[in-house]
Amino acid sequence: MNVFVINSGSSSIKYQLIKMPEEQVICSGIVDRIGQEGARVEYKATLSGNEIKEIKLMPIPDHSVGLQAVAEFLTESQIGVINNPDEVEVVGHRVVHGGEKFASTQLISEEAKQKIKELFPLAPLHNPANYLGIEVAEKIFKKARQVAVFDTAFHQTQPEVAYRMAIPNEFYEKHGIRNYGFHGTSHKYVSERAAEYLGKADLKLITVHLGNGCSMAAIQEGNCVDTSMGLGPMNGLIMGTRAGDIDQSVIFHLVNQLGYSLDEVNTILNKKSGMLGLTGFSDMRDIQQQIEKGNPEAKLAYQLYAYRIKKYIGSFVAAMNGLDAVIFTGGVGENDRMTRQLVCEEMNFLGIQIDQTKNESPKQTVQEIQSDDSNVKLLVIPTNEELEIAKQCFGLLGN
Ligand SMILES: Nc1ncnc2c1ncn2[C@@H]1O[C@H](COP(=O)(O)OP(=O)(O)O)[C@@H](O)[C@H]1O
Numbered sequence: 001m002n003v004f005v006i007n008s009g010s011s012s013i014k015y016q017l018i019k020m021p022e023e024q025v026i027c028s029g030i031v032d033r034i035g036q037e038g039a040r041v042e043y044k045a046t047l048s049g050n051e052i053k054e055i056k057l058m059p060i061p062d063h064s065v066g067l068q069a070v071a072e073f074l075t076e077s078q079i080g081v082i083n084n085p086d087e088v089e090v091v092g093h094r095v096v097h098g099g100e101k102f103a104s105t106q107l108i109s110e111e112a113k114q115k116i117k118e119l120f121p122l123a124p125l126h127n128p129a130n131y132l133g134i135e136v137a138e139k140i141f142k143k144a145r146q147v148a149v150f151d152t153a154f155h156q157t158q159p160e161v162a163y164r165m166a167i168p169n170e171f172y173e174k175h176g177i178r179n180y181g182f183h184g185t186s187h188k189y190v191s192e193r194a195a196e197y198l199g200k201a202d203l204k205l206i207t208v209h210l211g212n213g214c215s216m217a218a219i220q221e222g223n224c225v226d227t228s229m230g231l232g233p234m235n236g237l238i239m240g241t242r243a244g245d246i247d248q249s250v251i252f253h254l255v256n257q258l259g260y261s262l263d264e265v266n267t268i269l270n271k272k273s274g275m276l277g278l279t280g281f282s283d284m285r286d287i288q289q290q291i292e293k294g295n296p297e298a299k300l301a302y303q304l305y306a307y308r309i310k311k312y313i314g315s316f317v318a319a320m321n322g323l324d325a326v327i328f329t330g331g332v333g334e335n336d337r338m339t340r341q342l343v344c345e346e347m348n349f350l351g352i353q354i355d356q357t358k359n360e361s362p363k364q365t366v367q368e369i370q371s372d373d374s375n376v377k378l379l380v381i382p383t384n385e386e387l388e389i390a391k392q393c394f395g396l397l398g399n
């Protein structure tokens with residue numbers, strides 16, 4: 001079964017064509033900087049044993065143009081991997097917010113699309129782009145079945161004590177206001193790899209997903225029991241451009257005392273805060289460079305970023321009454337030695353001790369970075385949301 005996986009972001013589309021159940025990646029790539037200067041389509045494929053990589057710079061005003069350009073690469077006579085878009089049997093979409101309606105992977109119907117649309121206000125940076133990805137894919141891959149895999153689904157096992165908020169009951173009962181949690185596909189994928197690696201299922205795990213968006217999950221025997229994100233993907237950890245946890249009074253102060261509109265506050269907290277707000281840069285590689293240049297703001301921002309993760313580790317250990325392993329993943333978690341070091345140092349009370357040398361440059365698919373006397377395993381595991389989405393699609397439609 002050929003599954004074309006689409007991970008639509010606000011300004012990018014990551015994609016992979018995966019043959020299931022062999023898990024063979026036929027091609028992959030990204031459409032970057034949609035609607036901006038310097039837009040480009042990247043395409044990688046293996047043809048008769050040779051790896052090829054093509055980059056096409058072109059104006060990409062919207063997702064439709066971007067996905068069309070990908071379809072042209074897929075079917076190109078020299079470097080294409082299929083003859084016709086109709087050879088794609090299933091398109092798997094990452095959809096960030098599934099609310100309480102969707103606890104599992106869904107075949108996309110008009111009704112499902114309507115529900116995804118109703119959830120726009122809860123994930124304004126993500127769901128509109130995911131929805132657009134579905135609409136465009138339906139036009140290009142006309143014969144394919146379209147499937148939605150929700151970031152929120154994995155977190156639906158949280159107990160009420162973790163997902164309810166202490167606000168009047170009617171807001172939950174009538175309007176579904178509760179903690180949902182995100183990046184579930186990634187938390188699920190890396191926690192399953194960890195369980196396989198450690199050779200048992202009865203585990204208390206904390207997964208730390210650090211990409212542009214960042215979140216953590218407490219996972220007991222494979223089920224999520226708590227997570228750092230809530231109603232929308234804004235709270236919890238400090239992120240590239242999002243503040244994470246702040247005192248709610250800040251919002252009222254910005255509106256009532258400083259005269260900002262609610263829309264402006266939303267933009268500030270979603271797009272201008274986090275590492276960007278603290279340093280002027282949202283990309284960790286830029287911030288590392290600033291630290292090397294001796295920029296004190298960059299140093300402080302790193303400390304804040306790691307301190308927040310430490311606090312969540314402490315609270316999740318308390319929630320699970322124990323801990324077997326912490327797993328780092330996502331662009332920062334996989335690549336940024338300094339973040340892992342800052343998070344894990346001075347955590348010996350909780351049985352966490354990092355080995356500086358092992359932490360230098362993880363090379364294995366699953367790399368242990370704890371010291372020999374650490375009670376808790378510290379693992380670096382690359383995430384693969386696209387593969388997990390393809391697996392979910394195969395699980396739903398494979399037989
Ligand atoms: N070698 C590296 N060192 C530090 N950070 C890195 C490195 N490579 C990537 N990153 C960081 O990873 C983040 C993006 O992670 P990624 O998981 O790709 O994000 P997303 O999927 O949310 O777009 C960026 O902040 C980037 O700086």
Ligand SMILES: CC(=O)OP(=O)(O)O
Pocket residue numbers: 009096126151182183211212213214233
């Ligand atoms: C939910 C979320 O924050 O996703 P991303 O990290 O892709 O922005």
Ligand SMILES: [Mg+2]
Pocket residue numbers: 211212
């Ligand atoms: Mg991501």
